[in-house]
Amino acid sequence: MGGRIVRGAAVSAARLGVAVLVGAVLTGVARAEPTAVSAPDGSHVVSSVEGRTWTEMTVYSALMGRPVLVKVLRAPDDSTPAPTLYLLNGADGGVDRNWADATDAAAFFADKQVNVVIPFGGEGSYFTDWRADDPALGKQRWASFLTRELPPIVDATLHTTGANAIAGISMAGTAVFQLALSAPGVYRAIGSYSGCVRTSDLRGQAVVNAVVTSQQGNPVNMWGPPSDPAWAANDPYLHAEQLRGTAIYVASGNGQPGAFDTVDGVRGDLVQLTYQLLFGAPLEAIANVCTRQLQDRLRELNIPATVDLRTTGTHSWGYWQQDLHNSWPVFSAALTR
Incomplete structure (x- = not known):
């Protein structure tokens, strides 16, 4: 099995290299030589x-x-150091749609002095470190990658201030809390859009199981069986007290069709509209319940947070783009303090 994994990784890397080179030729951009920038590990x-x-x-x-x-x-002004905003994709790791091609992120941040970083991959992983390698998803060490490996590389590659924020949608809307808890101080601010932060109660476990298995993964390889203490250990709802001092922005709709659930709202893409109404609506209704639970928990602990409970909206990119715009002032304040 090890030989097959190594050969598969080599083939994947080769294919990625060819794709990058072909893409560079087709788009008329220059391919930069590999750099020596590295993390301590x-x-x-x-x-x-x-x-x-x-x-x-x-x-x-x-x-x-x-x-x-x-x-x-x-960031637009490379002569001045800038903070960094990490944007995490959802359960498909950005394979289908992602922050770069499904939103106006490039245009929105064009005049803002911030570096924007979008990692790809991590399908069904919850961007956490799994206890065991998964037959379908492989070795998952995303929490370590996003807190220990990638930030030093970004800081060494770009002209940064060292201040970071992170936001994510759906599955990643849970992960941003877990990342903030696992590595205090790495991220000054977190944004959760349509996430379900409580993971160890029956509803939370059902959501996690559905997300992981949708990508052919086995949740037992992540946190063990449902009775394992690791589920509670990775539940941000139970450890919310440790979030004190982190700027928090949370948003969700309620599943009712809104402005982006129309023919015009999806730019005539009827397949996308059908998905949003049939699947995005119930998914967002669940996210709404989770978000209200989190809001109550943060209020109980007297932890400041901006919570936007939209009166409409399904589980879809139009609303997440809006959430990104709305949350930027919270991130900006935290990144420049």
């Missing part, structure tokens, strides 16, 4: 390709033993 930049808007970096994760695609939008 040996993670390093394999290649960097400057696109018209986004820079595509391939970062080798020593802990996961594989390359990770990372898209970077540099």
Whole structure:
């Protein structure tokens, strides 16, 4: 099995390299030579390709033993150090749609002095460190990658201030809390859009199981069986007290169709509209219940947080783009304090 994994990783890396090179030729951009930028554990930049808007970096994760695609939008003024905002994709890891192509992130941040970093991959992983390698998903060490491996590389590659914020949608809306708890101080602010932060009660476990298995993974390899203490240990709801001092923005709709659940709202994409109404509506209704629970918990602990409970909205990108816009003042204040 080990030989097959190694050969598969080599083939994947080769395919990625070819894709990057072909993409550079087709788009008329220059392929940068691999740099020596690395993290203390040996993670390093394999290649960097400057696109018209986004820079595509391939970062080798020593802990996961594989390359990770990372898209970077540099701050407009490279002569002045800038903070960094990490944006995490959802359960599909950005394969289908992602922050770079499903939102106006590039245009929105064009005049804002901040670096924007979007890691790709982590399908069904909850961006956490799994206790066991998964037959379908492989070795998952995403929490370590996002707190120990990638930030030092970004800081060494870009002109940064060292101040970070992180936001994510759906599955990643849970992960941002877990990341803040696992590595205090790495992220000054977190944004959760349509997430379900409580993970160890019956509803939370059902949500986690559904997300992980949708990507062919086995949740037992992540936190063990449902009775395992690891479920509670990774439940931000139970450890919310430790979030004190972190700027928090949380948002969700309620599943009722809104402005982005119309033909015009999806730019005529009837397949997308059907998905939002049939699947995005109930998913967002669940996220709404989770968000209200979290709001009550933070109020109980007297922990400041901005909570936006929208009166409409399904589990879809139009609303997450809106959430990103609305949460930026919270991130900006935390990143520049």
